[in-house]
Amino acid sequence: xxxxxxxxxxxxxxxxxxDKSGDDSAAxxxxxxxxxxxxxxxxVPKSGGPTPESAILAALNSAEELIEGYQGxxxxxxxxxxxxFQDAADKKAGPADxxxxxxxxxxxxxxxxxxxxxxxxxxxxxxxxxLDQRKEMAARAGEVVRVHILAMKAVFRQELKGDQGALGxxxxxxxxxxxxxxxxxxx
Amino acid sequence: xxxYDFSHMKVLVADDSRHIRSLVKTFLSGFGVESVTxxxxxxxxxxxxxxxxxxxVITDWNMPPTSGLDLVxxxxxxPDSPNPYVPIIMLTGFTELYRVxxxxxxxxxxxxAKPVSAASLYxxxxxxxxxxxxxxRVGRFFGPDRRxxxxxADFAGPERRRA
Numbered sequence: 001x002x003x004x005x006x007x008x009x010x011x012x013x014x015x016x017x018x019d020k021s022g023d024d025s026a027a028x029x030x031x032x033x034x035x036x037x038x039x040x041x042x043x044v045p046k047s048g049g050p051t052p053e054s055a056i057l058a059a060l061n062s063a064e065e066l067i068e069g070y071q072g073x074x075x076x077x078x079x080x081x082x083x084x085f086q087d088a089a090d091k092k093a094g095p096a097d098x099x100x101x102x103x104x105x106x107x108x109x110x111x112x113x114x115x116x117x118x119x120x121x122x123x124x125x126x127x128x129x130x131l132d133q134r135k136e137m138a139a140r141a142g143e144v145v146r147v148h149i150l151a152m153k154a155v156f157r158q159e160l161k162g163d164q165g166a167l168g169x170x171x172x173x174x175x176x177x178x179x180x181x182x183x184x185x186x187x
Numbered sequence: 188x189x190x191y192d193f194s195h196m197k198v199l200v201a202d203d204s205r206h207i208r209s210l211v212k213t214f215l216s217g218f219g220v221e222s223v224t225x226x227x228x229x230x231x232x233x234x235x236x237x238x239x240x241x242x243x244v245i246t247d248w249n250m251p252p253t254s255g256l257d258l259v260x261x262x263x264x265x266p267d268s269p270n271p272y273v274p275i276i277m278l279t280g281f282t283e284l285y286r287v288x289x290x291x292x293x294x295x296x297x298x299x300a301k302p303v304s305a306a307s308l309y310x311x312x313x314x315x316x317x318x319x320x321x322x323x324r325v326g327r328f329f330g331p332d333r334r335x336x337x338x339x340a341d342f343a344g345p346e347r348r349r350a
Contacts, residue, residue, distance in 0.1 A: 036272035049192035059217025059305040110280035113302025
């Protein structure tokens with residue numbers, strides 16, 4: 001394998017012939033080490049900017065309005081999830097239906113805690129765990145999904161921001177118990 | 188005392204959630220980053236990557252119908268990639284170990300789990316500036332050296348990779 005200098009002068013790393021053929025079944029491949037022609041530190045001096053504390057504070061202040069607006073549009077995501085669930089419940093839901101619910105729940109999982117609602121992340125994380133790799137959704141599994149969605153609706157309705165102490169600690173355990181029981185029951 | 192000066196850094200943010208994109212852009216602006224380009228899927232992100240040649244890429248994993256892994260693979264291995272060595276932060280709600288390994292083995296520089304906070308993002312940016320790892324081509328892999336510097340220096344076992 002050889003590096004080739006690209007038209008921009010970089011030491012461009014190309015795949016070797018074994019890579020192209022997909023044949024990597026031979027003896028352990030020898031590693032080739034390359035050094036980036038430019039480095040992020042060339043663009044970012046370690047001094048001259050705001051202190052970490054003031055940079056983070058400035059970021060939080062700038063984001064205040066976005067974070068405050070989260071609940072308004074997150075409810076729409078939750079409605080999308082509810083509709084996907086109802087569509088799935090009305091028929092024999094297959095992997096594509098379950099994948100659609102997973103994708104929405106996954107988005108909600110990433111956003112909840114980011115925008116100040118870690119309970120939403122905890123509940124949607126539990127739902128993602130339940131839906132991930134699931135091939136079909138029997139009645140008992142549908143009940144598990146329904147409980148998760150209703151729990152998220154309750155969090156928004158009661159505006160349960162922050163980790164909520166004991167509730168935040170216990171909720172993942174309760175949801176794990178719910179998932180386990182449903183699976184033991186053949187859901 | 189002052190901190191890192193991010194004002195000259197160009198960043199590309201790829202996420203299918205416009206809310207997350209907006210928040211990350213807002214955080215970055217708060218840190219002093221003046222140039223942030225946004226894309227909502229892997230294909231649009233690679234076009235933006237070619238046009239803007241950013242210094243750092245922050246990408247989501249799940250961007251149906253595309254994937255952040257597609258973007259990482261294209262950046263690292265496509266002959267038309269302007270900078271295969273660009274640092275890439277995978278910002279995702281996928282935190283299972285097998286997925287972290289999959290991202291690493293695709294050439295991601297580091298992983299940042301959602302939910303994201305201003306503090307966690309700032310810390311990752313600083314870590315990327317300080318990350319002096321070489322890049323490695325071995326078998327099908329091309330990306331930052333997957334061995335952490337100190338651990339690899341200490342390791343002298345029989346399976347130590349030949350370099």
